[in-house]
Amino acid sequence: MVVDRASSTRIVPRDPVTAFGIGNVATTGPTTVRAEQQVSTDLVDHRGRIDLPALAVLFDHLGGLPYFASDPDGSPCVQARLAISMQGGVDVGDRLTANAELLMHDEAFGTTRVDIVTSTGRICSSGTARNVAVGRTFDHNPTGDRGAAAPPGNSDLPGLPLPPAIEPGLDGRVIIEQIAAGTRAAGNLTELLNGRVDTVDHPLGTGVRFTVGTEPWMGNVFGTMHGGIIAAAVAQGCSFAGQANAAAGRDYQVADLAICFLRSPAVQGADVVVEVTPVKIGRRVASFDAAMHAHDGTLLSRCSADVHYR
Template sequence: MVADSDTSTRHTHTDPVSAFGIGSVALTGPRTVAAEQQLSSRFADHRGRIDLPALAVLFDHIGGLPFYSYGPSGSPCVQARLAMSMQGHIDVSDRVTGTAELLMHDHGFGSTRIEIATSTGHVCSAGTARNVAVGRSAATNPTRDDRGATAPAIGVDSVPLPPAIDPGLPGRAVVEQIAEGVRAAGPITELLNGRVEVVDHAHGVGIRFTARTEPWMGNVFGTMHGGVIAAIVAQACSFAGHANAAAGRDYQVGDLAISFLRSPAVHGGEVVVDVEPVKIGRRIASVEATMRAHDGMLLSRCAADIQYR
């Protein structure tokens, strides 16, 4: 029987913000924005853990709002690059708060600092976004007054967590079981319509992660939201981290820097993330990832470090 965490209760989503339980978005100062994310088991990985992929949409979303609201151009913007770091454990049912501050801007570019804290005040993620104003029209283009509106907080239903992993299994065996369909891929992989394959490389174990796009993954331009791109790539890197882990070894996606080169359409096509090991060490595994469209077009590049404990 194929392992599955809860496909029977799959929700129909309308956009990345609601899909990831994000709400209470508000302008909090002359250059600052805040928002909350209600976590749940729907965003857990194959280990039943909340890791960096679960926070990527919140990070990207608030990373662009200060520049969009206060930048001089008043035009829609995208992120050219995100740099995220993670630290410490996050409870599956925690409610985290993200804050973003526009550090600098000119007529075309901005730089925003982002922090995400748990309900106890512990900063669990921090980093920066590089903002770029774009001239293309948005499908939804709110006015400046609308950008200051506060969205209602969003609740998220829970699903059963994946079965516990036998600590005697090496990481490669765990990921191979997921690839073969005999172990649950985890709720966040199901949310992202992902499937995983194990690929051997000279410096370690690599991963190919394929995700099928859906309209809810789109941004205001009708192409994939940068936070969803980052979540897909980060989950691929997470699987690579586990595939190179010794039996019983815990890990976390510690750092991720992703450049957005193009944004894919979200009409049911597939995107493919190839993760290659750069150096697999005892405490840190460094990997590189590329996302391509189904026709081979390069969409993003990423470098990530996986921390082993």
């Protein structure tokens, strides 16, 4: 998200790729694609952190391009499933490099491996995308103008301020309830997604409901919601659930996310809702199930996620 400092008004992003600071997307071989992401303060959560949700668009976007490039006719494809693991933290201001390699493909399906590394060469995220060919039309070549230009350097970005620090003795559920009440910042990434969160009681712990107001910029080349935006929204819901079940003073990270895409919603202003349910809340690991539904109740995606506490 970009803010005009003179008027303090929000400038709506052009598309998911530019909104998440992704650029230098290029084919590097017959089955490989590379891209960069400039991680700015626009993508931090309520803690001022960069976590898995901020990398979801890069992961999904790059996860489909090698399969697309493998077909001389450029048949369109979508991701059926993503499996993403975080291997450590990412610093605000870092410039990430992602490499995607098509491991197998035929005329109907593919499997792509994605690795994301920091500017120091340390791997911070890895996993796979399952690709599926679809008989849809699209408005332009997805390997073309989206992300072709280099992302702006961090010094060239206006950057949003970091959220206020969280008091170390505050219970996790209280933090989420404050965000829900509007007395604590939800985080810049949540604001980018037009998100709002509420707690939901559950016998095994605290669940959350994360609601996202869709906008046209969130669309893919087919005109429906980009899979990376779906994954980012679901992952952010799981992050809030991790926070809601954290004991006072405990830190956490969304460590693993496995999401399947069932349908892609329109992006014309209707809400989509992510319901996150605790499966097991442990001392070191909490597991959650999540589902995204359209405003009319249509199931859009399902997910399982693990949150690690420290």
